[in-house]
Amino acid sequence: MNYMLGLRCIKCGKEYQAAPGVYTCPRCGPVAGILDVVYDYQKIKNNHSRQLLAASEDYSMFRYSAFLPLNPKTPRPHLRIGWTPLYRPPGLAGALGFQNLYIKDEGQNPTASLKDRASAIAVIRAVEEGATTIACSSTGNAASSLAGNAAAMGLTAYIFVPGRAPQGKVAQLLIFGANVISVQGSYDDAFRLSAQAIERWGWYNRNAATNPYLVEGKKTVAMEIAEQLNWEVPDWIAVSVGDGCTIAGVWKGFRDLYRVGWIDKLPKLLGVQSSGCSPLVDSFLENRPWRPAEENTIADSIAVGVPRNPEKALQAVKESGGTMVAVSDEDILDAMRLLGRTSGIFGEPAGVTGLAGLRYLAGNGVIGSGETIVAIVTGNGLKDVQNAIAAAGEPIRIEPSLEQLVKELKWRGLD
Amino acid sequence: MNYMLGLRCIKCGKEYQAAPGVYTCPRCGPVAGILDVVYDYQKIKNNHSRQLLAASEDYSMFRYSAFLPLNPKTPRPHLRIGWTPLYRPPGLAGALGFQNLYIKDEGQNPTASLKDRASAIAVIRAVEEGATTIACSSTGNAASSLAGNAAAMGLTAYIFVPGRAPQGKVAQLLIFGANVISVQGSYDDAFRLSAQAIERWGWYNRNAATNPYLVEGKKTVAMEIAEQLNWEVPDWIAVSVGDGCTIAGVWKGFRDLYRVGWIDKLPKLLGVQSSGCSPLVDSFLENRPWRPAEENTIADSIAVGVPRNPEKALQAVKESGGTMVAVSDEDILDAMRLLGRTSGIFGEPAGVTGLAGLRYLAGNGVIGSGETIVAIVTGNGLKDVQNAIAAAGEPIRIEPSLEQLVKELKWRGLD
Numbered sequence: 054m055n056y057m058l059g060l061r062c063i064k065c066g067k068e069y070q071a072a073p074g075v076y077t078c079p080r081c082g083p084v085a086g087i088l089d090v091v092y093d094y095q096k097i098k099n100n101h102s103r104q105l106l107a108a109s110e111d112y113s114m115f116r117y118s119a120f121l122p123l124n125p126k127t128p129r130p131h132l133r134i135g136w137t138p139l140y141r142p143p144g145l146a147g148a149l150g151f152q153n154l155y156i157k158d159e160g161q162n163p164t165a166s167l168k169d170r171a172s173a174i175a176v177i178r179a180v181e182e183g184a185t186t187i188a189c190s191s192t193g194n195a196a197s198s199l200a201g202n203a204a205a206m207g208l209t210a211y212i213f214v215p216g217r218a219p220q221g222k223v224a225q226l227l228i229f230g231a232n233v234i235s236v237q238g239s240y241d242d243a244f245r246l247s248a249q250a251i252e253r254w255g256w257y258n259r260n261a262a263t264n265p266y267l268v269e270g271k272k273t274v275a276m277e278i279a280e281q282l283n284w285e286v287p288d289w290i291a292v293s294v295g296d297g298c299t300i301a302g303v304w305k306g307f308r309d310l311y312r313v314g315w316i317d318k319l320p321k322l323l324g325v326q327s328s329g330c331s332p333l334v335d336s337f338l339e340n341r342p343w344r345p346a347e348e349n350t351i352a353d354s355i356a357v358g359v360p361r362n363p364e365k366a367l368q369a370v371k372e373s374g375g376t377m378v379a380v381s382d383e384d385i386l387d388a389m390r391l392l393g394r395t396s397g398i399f400g401e402p403a404g405v406t407g408l409a410g411l412r413y414l415a416g417n418g419v420i421g422s423g424e425t426i427v428a429i430v431t432g433n434g435l436k437d438v439q440n441a442i443a444a445a446g447e448p449i450r451i452e453p454s455l456e457q458l459v460k461e462l463k464w465r466g467l468d
Numbered sequence: 469m470n471y472m473l474g475l476r477c478i479k480c481g482k483e484y485q486a487a488p489g490v491y492t493c494p495r496c497g498p499v500a501g502i503l504d505v506v507y508d509y510q511k512i513k514n515n516h517s518r519q520l521l522a523a524s525e526d527y528s529m530f531r532y533s534a535f536l537p538l539n540p541k542t543p544r545p546h547l548r549i550g551w552t553p554l555y556r557p558p559g560l561a562g563a564l565g566f567q568n569l570y571i572k573d574e575g576q577n578p579t580a581s582l583k584d585r586a587s588a589i590a591v592i593r594a595v596e597e598g599a600t601t602i603a604c605s606s607t608g609n610a611a612s613s614l615a616g617n618a619a620a621m622g623l624t625a626y627i628f629v630p631g632r633a634p635q636g637k638v639a640q641l642l643i644f645g646a647n648v649i650s651v652q653g654s655y656d657d658a659f660r661l662s663a664q665a666i667e668r669w670g671w672y673n674r675n676a677a678t679n680p681y682l683v684e685g686k687k688t689v690a691m692e693i694a695e696q697l698n699w700e701v702p703d704w705i706a707v708s709v710g711d712g713c714t715i716a717g718v719w720k721g722f723r724d725l726y727r728v729g730w731i732d733k734l735p736k737l738l739g740v741q742s743s744g745c746s747p748l749v750d751s752f753l754e755n756r757p758w759r760p761a762e763e764n765t766i767a768d769s770i771a772v773g774v775p776r777n778p779e780k781a782l783q784a785v786k787e788s789g790g791t792m793v794a795v796s797d798e799d800i801l802d803a804m805r806l807l808g809r810t811s812g813i814f815g816e817p818a819g820v821t822g823l824a825g826l827r828y829l830a831g832n833g834v835i836g837s838g839e840t841i842v843a844i845v846t847g848n849g850l851k852d853v854q855n856a857i858a859a860a861g862e863p864i865r866i867e868p869s870l871e872q873l874v875k876e877l878k879w880r881g882l883d
């Protein structure tokens with residue numbers, strides 16, 4: 054059994070029974086009518102507690118399975134997903150002027166991004182619904198995580214990526230045995246083609262905004278943050294925003310914990326986009342409906358000009374009393390360098406965009422220097438080596454001679 | 469306090485007090501005179517137990533700190549190193565015909581390789597010895613792990629890499645803020661130049677074979693395997709071999725546990741090299757001293773023509789009653805594909821070489837199909853995307869049109 058009661062449209066509030074193929078609200082349509090999973094929180098509260106959880110030896114996202122829309126008996130991928138480390142790097146805190154700054158390193162997931170949490174849910178639900186093939190479109194991380202999780206579960210995967218997806222991510226897909234369709238166009242083109250194909254062939258749909266279950270996996274990152282901080286909820290969570298599903302998931306995680314009384318406050322959310330593609334930030338700051346935007350940023354994972362989950366994301370930030378900012382690609386590369394040099398953590402561009410936003414706000418009074426902040430680093434920098442090189446420069450190339458080394462280091466002031 | 473008694477030369481047996489700068493046996497010289505850390509095993513036995521360990525909440529390599537040559541009070545890097553997952557992927561076991569096959573995924577370490585275990589020891593010992601700068605030469609993974617751990621500890625790092633080191637690894641170094649010297653020559657050239665520079669500037673030396681403490685970090689992978697298998701020691705451990713330090717570390721880990729009575733048998737070691745660079749396999753199989761070899765393999769992390777720790781490695785395999793094999797680069801690419809498709813695990817070429825060796829031996833009677841085997845995947849495939857693409861091919865590139873997709877999938881037999 055699980056504690057899921059059903060699905061509720063975030064626009065009109067109508068409730069639906071969970072069933073194969075029920076993904077969006079028919080009344081409100083596939084874009085506005087995003088469904089949200091509803092649980093019997095009273096029952097969760099009766100049967101579970103922080104104390105019981107503390108005794109669990111499951112150090113993965115599935116330690117929170119009371120809050121997941123899964124049959125506990127369905128097989129799960131064998132990969133260790135979640136329970137990623139929460140670090141408190143002193144050098145980074147000093148550099149930004151925040152005393153209580155934590156990094157949640159989601160690059161430590163099996164396929165090296167937070168998306169593993171959503172893809173795990175997808176492959177388990179696919180098996181529950183009797184599917185053998187699963188598909189999605191993605192800027193890269195959802196794809197590689199789906200491919201890895203599908204391989205672990207023995208499912209066939211069809212993955213639609215935009216032509217610009219970085220090589221590292223595409224290589225992952227191919228190694229995991231997925232059928233990879235590189236769509237020569239934008240993310241939106243890839244998304245639309247995947248939707249058509251999913252309908253034509255009847256594959257299980259892992260598209261994040263459309264499939265209402267995926268955000269339930271993502272929310273476990275928030276639950277881990279709360280537990281790792283001993284249930285002291287941070288004042289702020291900083292995270293990058295593309296489609297809007299991740300920040301919506303973070304919010305749902307904290308809200309679920311609040312509903313069952315395991316935490317007594319909610320954090321403010323800082324949602325960050327690249328200024329090269331900031332439809333949701335612009336909407337938020339100008340207090341107007343969002344409009345499609347160009348996809349003009351190195352942060353490929355959040356280069357989403359037509360976000361698929363805009364309402365949940367905007368609602369989450371507003372409800373939390375938080376804010377949104379856009380940062381330049383140069384700010385993002387700076388944040389990669391800063392995080393690496395001070396902390397030994399290598400984030401991809403979109404992965405460090407939340408941190409870049411924090412840095413952008415540092416000292417302007419929005420966030421107090423003593424407030425507790427968690428920046429979620431959503432993916433590992435090894436996925437996108439070209440941008441890392443753009444951020445960090447080139448090595449010192451020399452012949453194997455000590456004399457030459459002495460000269461070279463002296464010249465650079467490094468000896 | 470710790471339980472270290474001193475250092476003993478593996479060649480002549482002479483013992484030395486541990487002190488800054490004491491790295492190799494002066495009588496036997498820096499190549500033959502490798503020193504081994506000696507502990508007071510009786511005291512460890514008196515003060516520690518498997519039961520006490522089971523209560524530890526430290527899920528990192530430092531849960532085995534009783535067996536480490538570190539002052540417990542020295543600060544440690546904040547990164548989560550070790551306690552990597554041990555998987556039992558059913559599809560992989562079926563494909564190889566081994567019923568009890570496990571994968572220890574060392575690519576899940578912070579900088580994505582097993583080398584983090586050694587580098588953590590290096591940066592802690594450096595701080596204990598009052599150093600502020602640390603250096604090494606490396607084919608890549610030791611380097612990136614040293615750079616990451618040095619950044620986390622606030623140390624300056626000088627890293628010498630051979631010109632052929634893959635971009636992903638070099639990018640990691642640069643992001644971590646290390647001073648990277650790309651030596652236009654072989655690994656041996658890089659090693660020699662680093663040794664000269666370390667002597668000239670007095671930097672702390674993290675070269676793996678020379679520094680006797682590093683293998684102590686590596687041994688924790690064996691301790692984890694034993695504990696994760698509930699102290700049932702596997703029949704075989706398969707692992708790739710380059711310099712020889714890793715397999716020596718694995719052996720030391722099991723021997724330490726055996727010495728304190730926590731395990732009651734020792735595994736056989738399967739040491740695997742690429743046939744493009746197999747000085748130790750050739751020495752083992754032909755029962756003769758090793759000779760320098762060409763470095764002609766895609767598995768860059770084990771492309772070591774002049775291994776720095778040959779004796780410890782060969783001794784370990786012989787003592788264990790195990791064996792060694794060489795596999796072709798094609799076998800290695802096959803193993804990458806197989807591991808990815810069946811398990812959702814992405815290993816770099818050297819990372820899967822142990823598995824490739826297992827596959828090579830499958831069915832020939834050396835290893836029984838019912839024996840328990842752990843293959844250590846030593847590093848993540850994201851570090852070397854070019855070879856992953858060589859292994860896995862290219863995606864299907866199409867325009868955003870369902871019609872074209874239908875045609876393309878039909879043509880490929882994928883619809």
